[in-house]
Amino acid sequence: MITELGHFALWLALAAALIQATIPLWGAKNGSASAMRVADGAAQVQFLGAGFAFVALTWAYIVSDFSLRNVALNSHSAKPMLYKVTGVWANHEGSMLLWVLMLALFGMLISIFGRMIPVVMRSTVLAVQAMIGIGFYLFLVLTSNPFDRLPMPPLDGQGMNPLLQDPGVAFHPPLLYLGYVGFSTAFSFAVAALITGRLDPAWARWMRPWILIAWSGLTAGIALGSWWAYYELGWGGFWFWDPVENASFMPWLIGTALLHSAIVVEKRNALLKWTILLAILTFSLSLIGTFLVRSGILSSVHAFAVDPERGAFILVLLCLYIGAALMLFVWRAPQLKEGGVFSLWSRESGLLVNNVLLTVAAGVVFVGTLYPLVLEVVTGDKITVGAPYFNQTFLPIFGVTMFAAGIGPFLSWKRARRPIVLRRVALTTVLSLCLVAVVALGGGLTDPVGLFGIFIAVFLAVATLQDLGLRAGLPGAKPGTALRRMVGLPRSIWGLYLGHIGLAIAAAGVVAVSVWKAEEIRTVSLGEGLVVGPYAFTLETIDNGTGPNYQTSVATVIVTRDGVSVATLHPERRWYPVEGKPTTEAGIRSLWHGDLYAVLGDPTGAGGYVVRYYYNPGVPWMWLGGALIAFSALISLTDRRLRIGAPRGRAKAILQPAE
Amino acid sequence: MKHSLIVALFLLLCGPLFALEASEMFEDPAKEARAREIGRQLRCLVCQNESIFDSNAQLARDLRILVRDRMEEGESDTEVIAYIADRYGDYVLLKPRLNATTYALWLAPLGMLLFGAGALFAYHRRRTVLAVSEPLSDAERAAARRLLEKE
């Protein structure tokens, strides 16, 4: 009964979405207060429906109800409870249910916490949000219904890919979807602005919290996925320019541009149309990402052609939503009036440069990801676009973007004084060069590409800290005053600093591990040592054991430096009998400057084992940087000025004659 | 490898082979580094975007051995890569060759960058013309201050 009620709740959510997409829109057009207010209730009903459906499916997973096809294909009674629950979204149907749940969640949050948004705008936004929802509810119930039943339920399920039975990847999809789907709010706000013709600084401010949440989630999701790949796939790689990764990276890049251009709208009433376009593009790329991952087109164009039902459905939705939004844009955007004017040397201009660079970077990823698909469809030629292509095209553009991010905050709004800016850039450059020289001499580093990469990261960090110092009144002010000023800075400014510092730290980590990684792959016997960079790894013992649903061999590897013990690592090889698949669990110890990383391979006979040992400098910085970036958005979210509902009390006062 | 198969058969199971086997490696570290660099440029045909250096698949192993064989014959990096691309098609190259089908791919980034820069300058040129605004009267200013200072 719970299962069937969940199935029913999904349809109820669709019904609510239908109401939400129509009546409030009509109300906004005709000034009917009742009709507009329907949006709030509908968003809540929709969320409760989708939420109950999700709970029902989760329940079916928890109690191993194999009469559901989805549960039978993707779960197993012997799986630990955590992975029974996370198994809900580790498959196509469940992940699409999570997708619509997120969509409904954002709708409901807007209906509750968006009270400061005028009702015309809010109801239009919710109506657009529901329109997106309708398409995906239909996709779910018609092509990917997670509640399909089996007439003869099997005795046990088929299990879940053991690679996914891991805490890192278990929470990767929800965070990623928080970002992907969260950008639907940007899309809805943009379309609502086009429909209502209302576009001003306040609009950017209403939209800002939602894109901050989405962007933070997407950042964390990408970082978590990368971290998982790093420790689970077993060769120390963290980013492969895989189309699935690119699918999440493109919305991140454009979303970052949107985050910055929305600031220009709020502060300067400029770049209005551009921001609208970015908001539409960001969510469009999320949709394209969903299409790429969910249609199966990535594994093979032919696979898609053979079983096109799901892929074609999403493709139609994609074209419908993106096409309609872009057409609306072309029709309505000329009627929007751009406000603030700015000179070439200004913060606005700097943010515009940042936008162009990020958009081009996303464009490069887009081209590199889709080019092989398009080429195969058009000419039948199969080519591969892999890491070397992206390294040559994307990285230079992103490097320039990081320079721009360092210089940008030096520029003041509207019209900056060029000599001052140039002086500060020169100071930053000199300081950074000195620091890089110290690091190079101290560490004995010579690789020119690596040092240049480090220089970019240091430049961004120095520039950001310098700006923070200036805002605090340094070097003139007394330390106490400066500290007070620093604490008093608006949270959104702190968001800027933390985000940029995080980016600098992460970039330094990426450069370090790419250029100065030390690795060793050998067959060793127990007790045999290997030298990796400055460290010596010794394989001490191998023990066999049993986990909840797997068998395992655990190695003990002792790492020393100059004879002093540094760490004991426990790499594992696991075997999951139900799924018939092995996994590797790397043994990792993070030091402040890098990771010691050991992987246990197959035994070779005669008591030998193949092992892979790495010293990965900078890797902990990548995770720290990623966490800082995600956190910076949350800090920005707590800015007083975004505090939701703040102007409510004043609304009535403003109608009174001024005192 | 054989032992792994024995263990696997014992338990009626088979783990994937380890990505890089010690026996495949060159003694000379410089040569080994070259082999890895080449390996990172070649795609394992049966995997998703993994290079043969990173992949566990049998084919990746065969290709790694092929790379090393060609290197033993004294071929340069580009010769080895060209040899493999000729046998397995352009699909095997993680970094596509520049030819008629890939001009668009390789020129797109530069094109987009130039277009972006051009659009930026065009925007500024057009906008600066409008940069004058009419002044406000004192009464208007006072009204604005009233609206702004109500707290």
Add this chain to the structure above:
Amino acid sequence: MLFWIIAAVITLVAGLWLARPYLLRGSVEMNDSESAISVYRDQMDEIERDLASGLISTPERDEAIREIERRTLQAARHLDGGFVMSQRSLPLVFAVVAVSGAVALGGYWLTGTPQASDQPLGARKAEVLERRAASGDLNSRIALMIERTKDNPESFDDWWTLAVSYASIGNHTSAVEAYAKAAELGGDRPDVMSAYAEAMVLANGNKVPGAARLIFEQVLNRTPDVRARYYIALAKAQAQEFEAALSDWSVLAQESSPSAPWMPLLRRDIVNMARFLEVDVTEYLPNATAEEITKSGGTPPPQTDETRIVELRASLAEEPHDYQGSIELAELLTGKGENEAAVAVLQQARKNYSVAPFVLGKLDEAARNLGLDMMASSPGVAGPTAEDIAAAADMSEEDQGEMIDGMVAGLVAKLEDNPNNPDGWIMLVRSYAVMGRPDKAREAFTQATEHFSEQDAILARLKAEAGMMLESE
């Protein structure tokens, strides 16, 4: 029915919630300029702060302030929204409830299965097992009986059924345990005791252990149990008392009805033993057929056998992993009376297949069929042990290769016998691929896909896990 009632109530509540603005009066503030002005207010604050920290100069500040003032005035011009009252409208309430209800209930009616109940595994296990056990699936019956004996460990019937089921699938070791329990609960019933002892024999590789012989003797003291008589004779044979065994069997055969189910087995043993002792089989088995007489060594084997033996020996020397060849050779050798040689062949085969339990079973069966299990040098019955596995690690590369060949051959045999084993097929394809025999791998894969052509889930697994190996060729 209950489901539809609940669904209808939910639909009604949800519909009323959706239509709430049409049910209740309330007002909505339409003005939207204040939020814009609050943004400008914040911008003023920011300008002052920038001025204080010296980021902008005073003229820049004044210019910025003027711009904000201008925008504020512009925003204030929209300041005419006021309040709009919402209106009650029962027809609209009805329409919203009806439309949402129609979509939700109608949609569900299209794709749902309202009569299906929740079937959590905890509630289903026994039911599913019973269903399968009833249709003759022994493994399910065993699982069911294990559950039942866990719940009710004092039930003789359940232990008995479990033991018999184990014995039917050839798991004699487990059968022994279950029979022991049944024997304990059954109060020394002779039929139970005798089945128990038989399981002990079978679990011991058809060698009668002392304990089993003791039980058989006790049973025989109480009732003329055929099984006990047969096995006691077998025990005698295995203790080298061949004549005694032969005469016991002979008496048993004469006292049994010719159509008794144990007769074929008994006759075979008598024939083998007669051949072994080089006596006239008709003396012990008066109604022996011509074929049996031939088998007992009455007539010399034809010349063709001789050539076949040479052929088999040659092929086995080249490719020792051919258990069927070994069995055939042993059969031919025993036919010639070369029992020692036959034993040697089987023993060699056992060694080659020491890690393939299925083949070992086949070899033991062959030994038994030929009566070779009664010989002093008969091959022992032990599956692969932990030591075997550990020893494999120390083998030379060549020996390991041989071992793999042997195990793969064992796997092939096992799959021939029971092809319903997706894991086995996947393993086989992989093994061939790893051994560098893509043609064999492809062949195995094709066989597997044909066998499972109707089972989509298994096909998908095959393709995912074995097909991958083929593509990489």
